[in-house]
Every structure is written in structure tokens, then in C-alpha cells.
Amino acid sequence: MTHILHxxxxxxxxxxxxxQGILVQDANGKEYIDASGGAAVSCLGHSHPDVVAAIVAQLxxxxxxxxSFFTTCVAEDLADDLVAHAPNGIDHVLFVSGxxxxxxxxxxLARQFFVERGEPQRTHIIxxxxxxxxxxxxxxxxxxxxxxxxPFAPLLIETHHVxxxxxxxxxxxDESPIEYGERLxxxxxxxxxxxxxxxxxxxxxxxxxxxxxxAVPPVPGYFKRVxxxxxxxxxxxxxxxxxxxxxxxxxxxxxxxEGVAPDLMAIAxxxxxxxxxxxxxxxxxxxxxxxxxxxxAFQHSHxxxxxxxxxxxxxxxxxxxxxxxxxxxxxxxxxxLFRRLGERFGNHAFVGDVRGRGLFQGIELVHDRSTKxxxxxxxxxxxxxxxxxxARGLMVYPMSGTADGQRGDxxxxxxxxxxxxxxxxxxxxxxxxxxDAATVEIE
Ligand SMILES: Cc1ncc(COP(=O)(O)O)c(C=O)c1O
Numbered sequence: 001m002t003h004i005l006h007x008x009x010x011x012x013x014x015x016x017x018x019x020q021g022i023l024v025q026d027a028n029g030k031e032y033i034d035a036s037g038g039a040a041v042s043c044l045g046h047s048h049p050d051v052v053a054a055i056v057a058q059l060x061x062x063x064x065x066x067x068s069f070f071t072t073c074v075a076e077d078l079a080d081d082l083v084a085h086a087p088n089g090i091d092h093v094l095f096v097s098g099x100x101x102x103x104x105x106x107x108x109l110a111r112q113f114f115v116e117r118g119e120p121q122r123t124h125i126i127x128x129x130x131x132x133x134x135x136x137x138x139x140x141x142x143x144x145x146x147x148x149x150x151p152f153a154p155l156l157i158e159t160h161h162v163x164x165x166x167x168x169x170x171x172x173x174d175e176s177p178i179e180y181g182e183r184l185x186x187x188x189x190x191x192x193x194x195x196x197x198x199x200x201x202x203x204x205x206x207x208x209x210x211x212x213x214x215a216v217p218p219v220p221g222y223f224k225r226v227x228x229x230x231x232x233x234x235x236x237x238x239x240x241x242x243x244x245x246x247x248x249x250x251x252x253x254x255x256x257x258e259g260v261a262p263d264l265m266a267i268a269x270x271x272x273x274x275x276x277x278x279x280x281x282x283x284x285x286x287x288x289x290x291x292x293x294x295x296x297a298f299q300h301s302h303x304x305x306x307x308x309x310x311x312x313x314x315x316x317x318x319x320x321x322x323x324x325x326x327x328x329x330x331x332x333x334x335x336x337l338f339r340r341l342g343e344r345f346g347n348h349a350f351v352g353d354v355r356g357r358g359l360f361q362g363i364e365l366v367h368d369r370s371t372k373x374x375x376x377x378x379x380x381x382x383x384x385x386x387x388x389x390x391a392r393g394l395m396v397y398p399m400s401g402t403a404d405g406q407r408g409d410x411x412x413x414x415x416x417x418x419x420x421x422x423x424x425x426x427x428x429x430x431x432x433x434x435x436d437a438a439t440v441e442i443e
Pocket of ligand 1: 039098206241243
């Protein structure tokens with residue numbers, strides 16, 4: 001009998017006892033290929049000796065110092081490192097302990113910025129349907145996953161949700177990708193106009209949509225138009241790169257490939273690579289300057305922000321990524337993964353789309369390829385795929401609600417950056433078997 005409130009009460013979880021590289025071992029000695037990095041977390045794989053050494057070295061010096069009394073060298077070094085490689089205009093960092101906390105801080109800092117600038121009438125946030133920004137109340141409010149928000153709706157700040165950039169399902173046959181992006185931009189602009197541009201704080205979006213839709217990149221030009229619209233109305237652009245950032249798509253930040261820089265950006269998972277719980281909010285010059293020249297303090301703090309062990313882990317992870325030129329491997333193996341997924345699933349009766357960038361890719365499962373009709377949600381195809389994959393020693397990240405928040409299934413594939421072609425062959429083979437087994441009885 002367990003005393004943990006597990007994610008699924010009553011379910012028996014295998015006990016993870018070890019990990020090495022891209023493999024995780026359970027207590028029965030079974031090995032799993034970690035083809036999803038957990039939830040796109042483990043960018044260096046497991047037990048990386050350089051990261052372990054950095055944590056141990058920090059632990060032997062100082063485990064913790066409260067940030068209202070002290071700063072630490074390791075937190076300062078990590079902040080310098082992140083700012084040195086940040087998108088244009090970012091010059092400060094707030095450390096937190098995960099993705100939801102980073103988003104929560106982004107929303108509050110954006111609001112405080114406008115209050116201090118003498119624009120307290122800005123109270124509205126715009127975000128997108130089928131997005132995921134975390135589970136704390138602010139992050140849940142901006143998230144666009146309806147079933148997850150519904151029970152808590154009376155507790156959530158009012159947020160306006162516009163359409164995601166979801167080319168597979170929502171681009172019309174008579175539209176080019178650019179025209180589709182323009183239609184989305186116009187939807188954002190008309191939402192802003194309805195609320196009144198002077199009343200909007202920020203637009204929040206994942207640069208590449210992760211958990212809720214399965215690695216869906218934007219259409220070309222979309223984020224440039226979004227940036228332009230935000231600028232015209234004096235609205236902040238908050239990018240959520242908690243899942244898609246820190247190298248996962250082949251560049252350090254996914255927004256680099258869109259040619260835009262945000263005012264605020266949340267990063268987390270790949271920052272600490274799973275070696276420690278850490279997230280960060282990257283903060284633009286103007287926002288920092290306003291608070292620095294105004295109240296002089298962001299009204300927001302956590303006990304564990306800038307935790308030295310977490311900062312040591314994150315700094316080591318970032319140094320290894322650069323030293324070993326792992327982003328080149330992400331691009332190279334990402335291209336190979338995309339090709340292999342295309343070969344295995346391109347003509348699969350129940351796979352409608354293969355998509356993604358770098359080592360952040362997804363397949364969307366459909367009942368009917370020609371109509372894109374999703375599976376009946378009662379079949380829980382995503383859960384079947386996960387079960388069948390685990391049975392075959394493969395960790396992938398399947399999820400439901402892809403198509404419209406209720407219906408639809410996808411599988412996210414996000415292996416560590418150290419993966420090689422042989423491992424990718426193993427991942428695609430096992431995933432193929434798992435999808436076949438999960439759909440075998442379906443007509
Ligand atoms: C895009 C995105 N934002 C925020 C979060 C929340 O992060 P955390 O689970 O660390 O709170 C996640 C987690 O999956 C995410 O994918």
C-alpha cells in the first residue's frame with residue numbers, strides 16, 4: 001500500500017531505481033528507452049557525471065542560502081550564462097523551481113510593470129486554446145485545456161483564448177500557411193480590439209505547442225505578426241518555452257527560429273535537465289528598468305528561488321550542452337527522427353500527421369486519415385499507446401484532447417540530446433509496435 005497521492009490513484013507504477021544515458025531501469029531490472037525525456041525534461045539523459053559532480057561540489061560548499069539574505073556565486077553565474085545567450089533585449093533572470101512558477105511570475109511581473117508605469121487599467125490576458133502553461137491558478141487560467149480548467153473555473157482570473165496555430169487541422173485548403181497565419185493574427189487583433197488595446201496586459205503562447213497538441217510548430221510568419229500586433233498595442237509578449245526551449249528544437253530558444261524576441265520568457269524543464277527542479281523567468285530590459293526605477297522590488301518570491309544545488313545543476317547542464325555541441329546533434333538526430341517517423345507512420349492507417357522540430361516531435365493519431373476524424377475519447381487510445389510502449393521498454397509521452405481539447409490523441413517524442421541513430425531506430429521500431437498493438441482491434 002502506498003501513502004503517495006499518485007497521479008492515478010490505485011494504479012501500480014513500476015519503481016524507477018536507476019538511470020544511465022537514455023535508459024531508465026525499474027526495480028525488476030527492466031530497462032526503458034527514455035524517448036520522451038520524461039516530459040521533455042532529461043536533455044542530457046540520466047546520471048550525467050559532469051552534472052552529478054557539479055551538484056556534489058556545490059553541496060560540499062553550501063546547500064542553501066535564503067535569497068532575502070544572500071546571493072550566491074552559482075546563481076549569479078547561471079544568470080550571467082542565461083543572459084549571455086538570451087533572446088535580444090533580455091537582461092535579467094528570476095529563478096523559480098519549475099514551469100508553473102515561471103508562468104505565474106511572468107503574469108504577475110507583467111501586471112506590476114503596468115501598474116508601476118501608470119497603466120493600472122490593463123487587467124486582461126490573452127492566451128490560446130489547447131495550450132498548457134501549468135497547474136497553479138494563474139498558469140491554469142491562461143492554459144487553454146478546457147477539461148483541466150473547468151472544475152477550477154470559478155477560481156481563475158478571466159483569460160481570453162484565441163485559436164492556436166494548428167496547421168494540420170485548422171488551415172483551410174484554400175489558404176497558404178502564410179495566409180492562415182495572417183488569419184490567426186487578425187483574430188488576435190480583433191480580440192484585442194474587442195477588449196480595448198489599453199486594457200490588455202499580455203499575450204501568452206508556447207512557441208511550439210508541447211503536451212496538449214504534440215509538438216506543433218507555428219506557421220511561418222505567425223509570431224512576427226504577433227510581435228508586431230503586441231507592439232502596436234503596447235502589449236507584452238510572454239513566450240512559454242518551458243517544454244520547447246533550451247535546445248530541444250535545435251536552437252537554444254525556439255523563438256530564434258521565428259525571428260522574434262519576447263518581453264518575458266518562461267523556461268524550465270531542459271534548464272536543469274531533471275537533475276534538479278528549476279525554472280526561470282527571462283526578463284526584458286524595459287520591464288526590469290521600470291521596476292528598478294520604480295518600487296525597486298518585484299512583489300513575488302519563493303523560499304527556494306535560486307537554490308544553489310538547482311543552479312549548480314542547471315549551470316552544468318548548460319555548459320555540457322555547449323561543450324559537447326549537443327545542439328548540432330539535436331538538429332542532426334532530429335532530422336533523422338523525423339525521417340524515420342515519416343517512414344514508419346507516413347502511411348499508417350491511424351496516424352494523420354508527423355510534425356515537430358529538432359528532438360521535439362509528435363504523431364497525431366486519428367480514426368480516419370482522410371477526414372481526420374479523431375478516435376472516440378472513450379477508447380483512450382493515448383493511454384493504450386503508453387501502456388503498450390512501457391510494456392516494450394519505451395517511454396513516450398502520449399496525451400488526449402489534441403484536436404479540440406476533448407477529442408484527439410497524440411504521442412510526443414522528445415529523447416535526450418545525446419541520442420544516436422541506432423537508438424532512434426529502436427525508438428521508432430518500439431513505438432510502431434506499440435501503436436499497432438493499441439489500435440489492432442479498431443476497424
Ligand atoms: C509549456 C509548459 N508550460 C508550463 C508547464 C508547467 O511546468 P511544471 O510542470 O514544471 O510546473 C509545462 C509542463 O509540462 C509546459 O509544458
